[in-house]
Amino acid sequence: xxxxxxxxxxxxxxxxxxxxxxxxxxxxxxxxxxxxxxxxxxxxxxxxxxxxxxxxxxxxxxxxxxxxxxxxxxxxxxxxxxxxxxxxxxxxxxxxxxxxxxxxxxxxx
Amino acid sequence: xxxxxxxxxxxxxxxxxxxxxxxxxxxxxxxxxxxxxxxxxxxxxxxxxxxxxxxxxxxxxxxxxxxxxxxxxxxxxxxxxxxxxxxxxxxxxxxxxxxxxxxxxxxxxxxxxxxxxx
Numbered sequence: 001x002x003x004x005x006x007x008x009x010x011x012x013x014x015x016x017x018x019x020x021x022x023x024x025x026x027x028x029x030x031x032x033x034x035x036x037x038x039x040x041x042x043x044x045x046x047x048x049x050x051x052x053x054x055x056x057x058x059x060x061x062x063x064x065x066x067x068x069x070x071x072x073x074x075x076x077x078x079x080x081x082x083x084x085x086x087x088x089x090x091x092x093x094x095x096x097x098x099x100x101x102x103x104x105x106x107x108x109x
Numbered sequence: 110x111x112x113x114x115x116x117x118x119x120x121x122x123x124x125x126x127x128x129x130x131x132x133x134x135x136x137x138x139x140x141x142x143x144x145x146x147x148x149x150x151x152x153x154x155x156x157x158x159x160x161x162x163x164x165x166x167x168x169x170x171x172x173x174x175x176x177x178x179x180x181x182x183x184x185x186x187x188x189x190x191x192x193x194x195x196x197x198x199x200x201x202x203x204x205x206x207x208x209x210x211x212x213x214x215x216x217x218x219x220x221x222x223x224x225x226x227x
Contacts, residue, residue: 034215043202043218044153089152097143097206097216102152 002027004092006100014108019080021088021103024072029094033066033073036089038102044089048075080107112136113205115219122193122226130188130222132203138183139205143216144176147200159186183207193226200224 003026013019023033034049050057050064050073057064061080066073077084085107090100112135122128132142141160145153157173159165159180167173177189186205190197200223204216 036218041221043220046215046217049215087150091216097155099153099155104150 002030002092002094002096002098004090004098004100006090006103008103009101010104010106012106012108013080015080015082017080019075019077019084019105019107021075021090021105022072023074023090023092023100024070025092025098026071027092027094027096028071030092032093033064034091034093035062035064035075036091036099038087038089040086047088077105080105082107082109111215111217113139113203113217113219115203115222117222118220119223120225122224124194124226125192127189127191128193128224130190130201130203130224132186132188132205132219134184134205134207134217137205138207139186140183140207141205142180142186143204143206144178144186144188145202145204147202147221149200153202156188190224193224195226198224198226 006023031052035047036044037047038044048062048064050066061078063076088103114133116131144156147153155168156171157165157167157178159178161180161183165178180186200221202221203219206216
């Protein structure tokens, strides 16, 4: 089955700096890669996603890149703000839907 | 669009009793619904996947007789925790897919149910 690894598990950045979270997957059949943001005690919210026919996608301060050959994809948050502090999960979907282990991001004002 | 509700949001029950959690897709037909369990500061652990009208597929290590899942319609799935014990205390989250017409994409999550077993 699929194995999604996510790094780092915790990340602290100064407000205004960039944050990068990386995920790798093992199943070559995976073709959809969403990222979710989960604030404490709340539901995961889809923030951006990318499909396998695209290498990069951007939405304001958030971008995702995908390298299908290397089987890894990354989330980039620029100009971070304190409200970006949350746990971020990557996921890979093909025949199954698997989540990464999560990254706790703290943006220090 | 793509709103998923979950009820109840928080439940406290005594050990040995059963608890039912409902998951509803409010504005789309969910061809597939997923049930997750989440411990504090940990990732979502997939418990089972259910398709409307068919039996749920459980992940390895999840007791199907303890966690009963029913997906009776395209907008409703239920999870019943039978004979609950304190170790079943957790945050249970459902999600639904199918809003885009493809169940492999775009899972939308319910707000979660916090279960406390005393």
